[in-house]
Amino acid sequence: MNRSIEYLLRRLGFYALAAWVAITLNFLIPRMMPGDPAQIMFARFKGEMSPSAIAALRETFGITDAPIWQQYFTYLRHLLSGDMGVSVSNFPEPVVSVIATGLSWSIFLAGSALIISFILGTSLGALAAWRRGGLLDSIAPPLLALLGAFPYFWMAMLALFIFGFGLGWFPLWHAYPEGTSPGLNLPFILGAFYHAALPAATMIIASLGGWMLAMRNTMVGILGSDYITYARARGLAPRRVLIRYAARNALLPNITGFGMALGFVLGGALLTEIIFSYPGQGYLLIQAVRAQDYPLMQGLFLTITLAVLGANWLVDIVTLMLDPRTRR
Amino acid sequence: MSLLQVENLMVDYLTPDGALRAVDGVSFELKRGEILGLVGESGSGKSTAAMAAMRILGPPALITGGEVLFDGRDVLRMSAEQLRRWHWREISIVMQSALNALNPVLTMQEHFLDTIAAHRPELSNAEMLTRAAELLKMVDIDPRHLNSYPHELSGGMRQRVVIALALTLNPPLLIMDEPTTALDVVVEREILKRVLQLQKEMGFAILFITHDLSLLLEFATRLGVLYAGRLVAIGPTEIFRQGGIHPYTQGLLQAVPQLRGKREAFKSIPGSPPSLKKPPNGCRFHPRCPLVEERCRKEQPVLKHVQHGHQVACHVRT
Numbered sequence: 001m002n003r004s005i006e007y008l009l010r011r012l013g014f015y016a017l018a019a020w021v022a023i024t025l026n027f028l029i030p031r032m033m034p035g036d037p038a039q040i041m042f043a044r045f046k047g048e049m050s051p052s053a054i055a056a057l058r059e060t061f062g063i064t065d066a067p068i069w070q071q072y073f074t075y076l077r078h079l080l081s082g083d084m085g086v087s088v089s090n091f092p093e094p095v096v097s098v099i100a101t102g103l104s105w106s107i108f109l110a111g112s113a114l115i116i117s118f119i120l121g122t123s124l125g126a127l128a129a130w131r132r133g134g135l136l137d138s139i140a141p142p143l144l145a146l147l148g149a150f151p152y153f154w155m156a157m158l159a160l161f162i163f164g165f166g167l168g169w170f171p172l173w174h175a176y177p178e179g180t181s182p183g184l185n186l187p188f189i190l191g192a193f194y195h196a197a198l199p200a201a202t203m204i205i206a207s208l209g210g211w212m213l214a215m216r217n218t219m220v221g222i223l224g225s226d227y228i229t230y231a232r233a234r235g236l237a238p239r240r241v242l243i244r245y246a247a248r249n250a251l252l253p254n255i256t257g258f259g260m261a262l263g264f265v266l267g268g269a270l271l272t273e274i275i276f277s278y279p280g281q282g283y284l285l286i287q288a289v290r291a292q293d294y295p296l297m298q299g300l301f302l303t304i305t306l307a308v309l310g311a312n313w314l315v316d317i318v319t320l321m322l323d324p325r326t327r328r
Numbered sequence: 329m330s331l332l333q334v335e336n337l338m339v340d341y342l343t344p345d346g347a348l349r350a351v352d353g354v355s356f357e358l359k360r361g362e363i364l365g366l367v368g369e370s371g372s373g374k375s376t377a378a379m380a381a382m383r384i385l386g387p388p389a390l391i392t393g394g395e396v397l398f399d400g401r402d403v404l405r406m407s408a409e410q411l412r413r414w415h416w417r418e419i420s421i422v423m424q425s426a427l428n429a430l431n432p433v434l435t436m437q438e439h440f441l442d443t444i445a446a447h448r449p450e451l452s453n454a455e456m457l458t459r460a461a462e463l464l465k466m467v468d469i470d471p472r473h474l475n476s477y478p479h480e481l482s483g484g485m486r487q488r489v490v491i492a493l494a495l496t497l498n499p500p501l502l503i504m505d506e507p508t509t510a511l512d513v514v515v516e517r518e519i520l521k522r523v524l525q526l527q528k529e530m531g532f533a534i535l536f537i538t539h540d541l542s543l544l545l546e547f548a549t550r551l552g553v554l555y556a557g558r559l560v561a562i563g564p565t566e567i568f569r570q571g572g573i574h575p576y577t578q579g580l581l582q583a584v585p586q587l588r589g590k591r592e593a594f595k596s597i598p599g600s601p602p603s604l605k606k607p608p609n610g611c612r613f614h615p616r617c618p619l620v621e622e623r624c625r626k627e628q629p630v631l632k633h634v635q636h637g638h639q640v641a642c643h644v645r646t
Contacts, residue, residue, distance in 0.1 A: 226428035233384045233423075234493070235415035236446045238408075244442070245431050252433075324477040325432060 004320055004327045011316050015309045022305040027075050030294050031068070084299040089291035095299040098284065103266060103303065105175050106280035109196050110265040110272070113203035118258050120204070121211025126247045128212065129219035141216065144209030156202040156275045163198055170198040173277035199276040203269060207261075214257065219250040252323050259315030266307030267300075329400055330357040331501055331533055332381065332419075337394035339373070339380045342387070348604050350389070351377045352557040355631075360500060363527070363534045365544035365565070367580070368554035369601050374537045375424070375505050377554070382419055382503060383411055398501075417447055420494040421503040422487075425510055429490050430478040436464070436489055437474040443496050463492040467522060484515040491523060495530070502527075503535045520547075542584045545569055553577050556602050556612040559631065563638030574640040576613050611643065619644045 042054055066074075078084070084095040128137040147155070164170045176182065177191035222228065223246055231245045232238075270282035277283070281300060288296040320326050339351035351373040358364045368374045379385045381396050383403060396403040398418065406414060423429045430439060440460035444451060451459075461471035467488035478486060487507065494502055504523070508516035524547055527534060538544060544551055545568060552562040553576065561574040572578045579597040599616040602608050608615055614624040623643045631639040632646040640646060 226423060226425055227431045229384060229386070230421075230423055230429040230490075231431065231442075233382065233415055233421055234443045234446065235412045235417070236442055237412070240442065240446070244434070248433055249431070323433060324435075325479050 008313075008316060008320065012313060015313050019306060019309055022309075023076070023079065023302065024072075026298050026302050026305075027072055030298060031071075084302070085295035087288075087293055087296045089287055089293040089296065095295050098296060099281070099299050099303055102279060102281045102284040102300075105278065106266060106269070106273070106282070108192065109175075109200060109278060109280055110203065110269040111262075112196070113200040113269075114207075114258075114261050114265055116200070117204040117207045118211055118254075118261075121208045122215040122247075122251065122254060124208075125212040125215025125217075126219050126242070126250065129216045129223060129250075130242050130246070132220065132223075137216070141209065141213055144212055147205050148207070148209040150206075152202075152206050153271050153275060155206065156199070156272060159198060159202050160275060171195050175279055195278075199269075199272045199278055203272055211254070211257075214254055215250060218253055219246060222246050222250045248322075252319070255318055255322065256315055259311050259318070260308075262314065263308035263311030264304075266311075267304035331360045331399060332358040332535070333395075333397040334377070334381050335395040335397075337377060337380060337396065338392045339376050339385070340390050340392045342390060345605070347390075347392075349392075349607075350557055350604060351380060353394070354554070354557075354559045355394075356552050356559065356562060358501065358533055358535060361531050361533050362549040363536055363547060365536045365538065365548035365551045366554060367538060367541045367544060367551065369539060371556075371601060371604065372554040373557040374554050378503050378505060378535055378537055379421075382415070382421060384415070384421070413447070416443065416499060417497045418499050419501045419503065420497070420499045421505060422490050422494050422507045424506045427478070427483060427486060427510065430486060432478055435475050435477055436460075436481075439489075439493060440474070440496065443493060447497055459496070463496060464489070466495065466526065467492045484511055484519065487511060487515075487519060488522075491519070495526065495532075498530065499532060501533045501535065503537070505537045506539070509538070541568075541580050553580070556607055557604060558612060558641065560613065560642070561638070561640045562631070563640075564636060567636065567638045573634055573638065573645050574642050575617050575619050575644070577640075579616075579618075611641075 082096055084099070087093050087095050087098045090098050124136065124140060128134070128140060131137060160170075160172065164172045171177070171194065175192060175195050176188055177195070180188040180191050182188055228241065228245055231241045236245075267281055267285075269280065270285065272278065273280045273282040274286055281303070284296065285300050287293070288300060334357070335355050337351055337354045338349065340347040340349050342348075350371075354373070354377050356364065356366075366374045366378065376385065376389065380389070380391050381403070383391075383396075383406070385391070391404060394404075398414070401414075403414075430436075434442075437457070437460060440463065441453070441456050444456045444459060448456075457474075460474055464471045464473065469485060469488050469492070473481065473485070473489075481489065487510075491507070507523075508519055511519070520543075523534075536544060536548060545565060548565050550563060551565050551568050553560050553574065555576050561572065561577045567573065568577065568581065572581050576597070579595070582595045583597065597616055602612055602615070608625075609628075610626045611617070611624040611629050614620045617624065621644060627643065629641040629643050629646075631641045633639050634646060
């Protein structure tokens with residue numbers, strides 16, 4: 001057990017190193033590009049800005065005349081205290097609070113879609129492999145593969161057009177009804193679920209086939225192994241063989257895929273959020289690019305990088321818990 | 329009444345190029361407490377026959393004919409639930425590779441508890457644990473290994489655990505399908521010695537499947553020899569010790585090096601076993617047989633009684 005913790009700490013050290021590299025690149029790249037955020041702001045106000053105001057802005061964005069290494073340490077210090085600067089497009093809101101809002105919507109939408117899709121897909125895959133050649137196994141994989149093969153933006157727009165615009169069953173945009181205030185009140189919570197339903201459904205339909213096929217294929221391999229034959233020969237109940245012997249082992253390789261997907265959840269579902277005008281990370285990113293909002297972009301990139309690294313570490317922990325062969 | 333009676337068993341493997349008959353009309357019986365050995369080369373159908381008799385073969389294998397009686401009950405007509413209850417309480421198996429027979433994510437303890445709970449759900453957890461520890465001690469493994477995972481044990485230890493698992497419910501019949509093939513000779517001996525001791529104490533019958541004829545000569549009560557899916561000789565071990573009667577058996581015995589007695593060059597049987605896709609006509613051994621006659625190429629020989637309960641399928645010897 002101690003060696004497992006040692007292993008996890010070593011992995012954490014590796015991820016910390018990777019995070020440092022990402023943070024440093026995040027600092028360097030905008031400084032190597034021409035122009036700076038203050039100039040963009042200046043351009044926006046069409047020259048009606050005094051030089052002292054520009055200087056103050058530059059100060060706010062952390063771009064000073066100080067040597068680059070001093071800027072770097074200031075940047076690190078600000079980052080550690082949770083300060084990623086001020087968003088240009090949402091001026092004067094700080095980047096951290098802009099991202100916090102986007103992040104919570106992304107986690108809510110893409111996170112629940114991922115979890116539902118993963119649980120549903122792997123269960124269907126396990127069942128299809130268990131009754132190989134049966135009804136579920138013959139119908140579901142080709143059908144889901146077909147649905148997954150449609151270009152996602154096309155399918156999502158079609159869904160929005162039919163169920164949102166045509167039939168009027170679902171809202172056309174945003175994450176919660178107008179007139180409700182975010183917080184722990186019933187109209188807001190119900191409204192949030194109502195708004196997330198259609199985009200989440202399109203994401204689930206697009207990804208379900210992948211999870212199902214991956215699980216089905218590993219499961220078919222596992223079902224052919226000796227310990228399944230041996231578990232059956234010992235007179236174990238079929239359900240127990242299915243869950244504890246077959247599915248439990250077949251799940252292991254799919255956990256990695258789940259972890260990767262989890263990392264990208266925090267980056268937001270770009271296409272979904274654009275099509276459904278959903279205010280998550282992906283939507284923010286597009287806005288940031290359009291408005292050349294460098295501080296926000298930087299903050300988003302950093303969040304995505306840290307999220308992927310964090311998700312990887314989570315996978316390390318889960319794998320360690322589920323697969324005794326990885327413990328030493 | 330015999331414990332296990334297999335009559336004219338036929339097993340086909342369904343391949344894309346058509347059915348392939350792996351076991352072709354094999355019959356044998358096993359009495360309580362005896363050790364029946366089945367020998368044959370790879371692909372002779374010995375494992376398939378045993379697994380078919382236990383009904384643990386899955387697709388693409390299919391039992392296409394014959395009868396299997398266990399203690400008078402028709403095994404081939406048992407329902408899934410009847411099979412589940414029959415397995416392990418009355419018939420258990422030690423499979424070839426113990427490395428792969430254990431679920432890599434479960435501890436030894438979980439393997440034992442799953443097995444006991446499947447058949448004796450009325451037992452308490454503590455009673456099951458006591459039984460599991462007792463079983464491990466029976467095969468000379470320290471009960472602290474109950475908390476070990478399969479990958480933490482050596483090959484020999486894993487094989488012992490699998491044997492202990494097979495004896496969990498005191499079944500009257502134990503099938504051992506090449507139980508020691510993956511182990512080195514020293515470990516093989518130790519484990520076999522222990523199994524034979526346990527067999528004497530507990531009195532279960534063993535159906536022992538191997539390609540190692542010399543091993544069986546030491547302890548089997550009776551022996552059956554399979555060639556290309558057919559039984560070519562069966563009878564008390566004594567006749568085999570004296571050299572056998574069927575030309576294939578004789579060839580096999582001459583291929584066993586002797587430690588004592590006259591120094592002789594051991595011979596091998598020329599050729600290789602036939603393809604089951606296109607087995608030779610008549611006697612399947614005829615292309616390799618030193619005694620081949622015209623009749624052997626056309627007529628399929630049947631098992632005939634020769635002496636002291638020894639039966640062979642050979643035109644020349646009967």
